[in-house]
Amino acid sequence: MLTNYLITGPVTTNIISLFLENMGKMKDSGGHSIFIGQVRADEINGKKVKAIEYTAYEGMVKIEADKIKEAILSEFGDTRSVDIVHSTGIVNAGEISLFVLVSSGHRHQAIEACSKAVELIKEKLPVWKKEIFDDNSHEWKQNIKV
Amino acid sequence: MEVKVLFFGVLAEVTATNCKHYRDVKSTGDLRLRIQDEFPEVSHYSFRISLNNVLIDNDLLLNDGDEVALMPPFAGG
Numbered sequence: 313m314l315t316n317y318l319i320t321g322p323v324t325t326n327i328i329s330l331f332l333e334n335m336g337k338m339k340d341s342g343g344h345s346i347f348i349g350q351v352r353a354d355e356i357n358g359k360k361v362k363a364i365e366y367t368a369y370e371g372m373v374k375i376e377a378d379k380i381k382e383a384i385l386s387e388f389g390d391t392r393s394v395d396i397v398h399s400t401g402i403v404n405a406g407e408i409s410l411f412v413l414v415s416s417g418h419r420h421q422a423i424e425a426c427s428k429a430v431e432l433i434k435e436k437l438p439v440w441k442k443e444i445f446d447d448n449s450h451e452w453k454q455n456i457k458v
Numbered sequence: 459m460e461v462k463v464l465f466f467g468v469l470a471e472v473t474a475t476n477c478k479h480y481r482d483v484k485s486t487g488d489l490r491l492r493i494q495d496e497f498p499e500v501s502h503y504s505f506r507i508s509l510n511n512v513l514i515d516n517d518l519l520l521n522d523g524d525e526v527a528l529m530p531p532f533a534g535g
Contacts, residue, residue: 349535366534369466369527372511398534410535430535438508438527439534440467452468454531 317377317396318368322407323348331395331413341392343419345426349410351403359445363404364453369438373398380432388425390417396429398439459522463489467530472499487517489526505530 319327328348335344354361381394392415399409412429416422444450460481470476473493483489486507494501506513508527509520520526 367466367470368534369464369508369511369529372508372527375511434535435532437534438466438529438532440530441533442467452471452530452533454533 316370316374318370318373318398318400320399320401322399322403323397323409323411327397328408328411331397331411335413335415338392338415340417341415341422342417343422344413344415345419345422346414347410347412347426347430348408349430350408351405353405354443356443356445356451359447359449361405361443362446363402363444364409365402365442365444365450366398366400366409367440367442368398368400372438376436376438377433380429380436383432384414384425384429387428388416388421390421391425392416394425394429396433398433398437400439402444459483459520461489461520461522461524461526463493464525464527466527467533468503469500469505469528469530472503473497483520485517485519486514486526489520493528500528503530 351364377396384394385391395413397411403409412426414422414426441453442450443453460479463478463480465473465476483492505528509518510525
């Protein structure tokens with residue numbers, strides 16, 4: 313549905329609804345797995361994160377996201393489709409910045425493939441995030457696997 | 459010859475630019491030195507370089523019209 317994977321601002325429930333409506337057209341799928349990434353209101357040194365500003369290397373995001381989709385479809389043979397939507401720009405705490413939908417013939421591959429896709433997105437997509445605090449100061453953040 | 463250089467994340471902040479053009483740079487190694495000379499603060503941060511949308515680890519020769527990006531560790535999601 314989105315060919316370049318990126319949208320400006322949060323991934324809204326309207327956008328997610330479009331993907332959910334589209335799921336029903338994939339009648340050969342028996343399981344859909346969804347990951348939703350949300351901006352967390354972390355508290356760091358007494359300051360609360362009010363938003364994250366994302367920037368992306370758009371041309372390379374397209375290339376890398378295409379590769380991620382190909383890798384997932386190749387590794388998980390029962391998987392029919394992989395959709396990825398990532399925000400750029402400002403996303404407030406509590407809003408959604410990443411949406412991943414994986415559809416497979418059966419549930420196990422849907423769940424495993426979705427989890428793998430999210431890990432690859434974190435590792436491979438050229439996207440950066442700046443945490444903006446409630447006093448309007450900011451800090452660049454790196455992904456940490458917990 | 460001229461190459462386009464993109465700065466991302468914290469590197470865009472410390473250089474106060476997203477994009478600059480550099481003339482007469484032979485290689486990515488030369489370019490790195492030229493940028494670090496111009497913006498000494500860049501050397502305080504870890505980053506990788508891509509050439510025409512492909513991450514590179516070695517020093518590669520540059521051609522007219524190439525696009526180079528300086529990329530701190532990714533932080534998507």
